[in-house]
Amino acid sequence: MSWRAEADGSVGQDTLAWYERIALGRPGAIVIEASGIRDIPSGPLLRISDDRFIEGLSRLVRAIRAASDGQTRVFIQIIDFLAIRRRPDPRRYFSDFLVLRDEHRKAMGTGDDTDVRARLAALPPEELREVLSASEWRDLNWGARERVTDIAQAAIRDLPLHLPGLFARAACRAEAAGCDGVELHYAHAYTMASFLSATNTRTDGWGGSLEGRVRLPVDVIRATRQAVGDGFSVGCRMLSDECIEGGTTVEEAIWIATRLGEAGLDFLSLSRGGKFDDAAQPKIGEAAYPYTGPSGYECIPHAISDERGPFGRNIEASRRIRSALRVAGLDLPVVCAGGVHSLDRAERMLRSDVCDIVGSARQFMADPDWLEKIRKGEGGCVRVCTYTNYCEGLDQKHKQVTCRLWDRERLDAPNVRLAADGKRRLECPVVTSGDQAVNDRRP
Ligand SMILES: Cc1cc2nc3c(=O)[nH]c(=O)nc-3n(C[C@H](O)[C@H](O)[C@H](O)COP(=O)(O)O)c2cc1C
């Protein structure tokens, strides 16, 4: 997410300028960030949840095509996510949020609920842990969040009834806006990834076994494929490995990818990790962020790393998944992303059958012109991502994402657009002679 949508989730000048700037560097394709498919207020998250968003999205698609001289294909990632609350102040948790049970009353030795709440609030953590259930303990210490396994709640139980239609209608809007395709978000900490997850223990046929876990994702692909035209691509992004204890492994991901491919996917994009399950404990008043634990590290690796560094950590898993798809007779293109910031590495990945398309996020934020500079023989001018994850810190706070390599540069130049905090420029400046050529094509 770049967190640049207007307050109602529509495309405004900030979103246009961000993608236009990236398109000037003419990547082969841009996948517009995760965009919400439910028509509910979602802050500065881009939305594709109603036909009223089509007009803004069409402008965005046209801007990308114009800035790239028509060289860049345009996809949009469509997403569903469940509610997550901030970590509560313990006093409020005990006074307002905790639903008292007889076990609490018994453990506190009183039937007076006001007393029960007061006594629970006064317990030391080690005793409290004995009295609260695992989910109450998590809600207190990490903030409550909905899970696909909460099937006692009608809205969660009925997700399999509603999501295929929601995704399919969003894809139709993407098609109407002129996109080349959609990427269904089946990765990281979001609803569809939670259905695919080894932690999906639903007992109603939509979880438990691998067949149960893949059932809704397959239904969504079929509904989406059926709703759009033949020339419109329907791909998905899923995890090659959940990278959590007891999570989906590469072996299971191979089985899942094969079923999704058989359901008619046009491309498969592979990410890894990025789960809530092992996220760091948030501060009181803040929400958990799925890129703070070990699985988060695998997803958006940082420069402070192990001996492998933040580079290409998804390569081995992608190679295995792609090879299994080919053995199964499926020839859909596979995209591999994570820690790729050089053409040399990207070419090696393509030549050694890791993937058919190389994806990159942070290197494009660090220098949207990096490919253009290399094409022009100006590779020495590329600003190389330092993997310090300043951009991720902004994403965590839902602030307009910028890169520390350029966001304080030439703030007083004419027409510089600043972030809401007034301290950062919103788009990468143009600096080299090669950049001048890029600048000349600015529509
Ligand atoms: C600021 C920021 C925003 C991101 N937004 C998305 C997103 O909207 N959808 C998605 O699937 N991944 C998102 N990612 C993850 C990236 O797509 C990518 O998987 C990850 O950063 C690793 O690749 P890289 O090393 O090329 O950055 C985001 C990452 C960052 C740093």
Ligand code: SF4
């Ligand atoms: S802020 Fe840091 S990690 Fe993010 S793109 Fe820029 S250099 Fe890379």
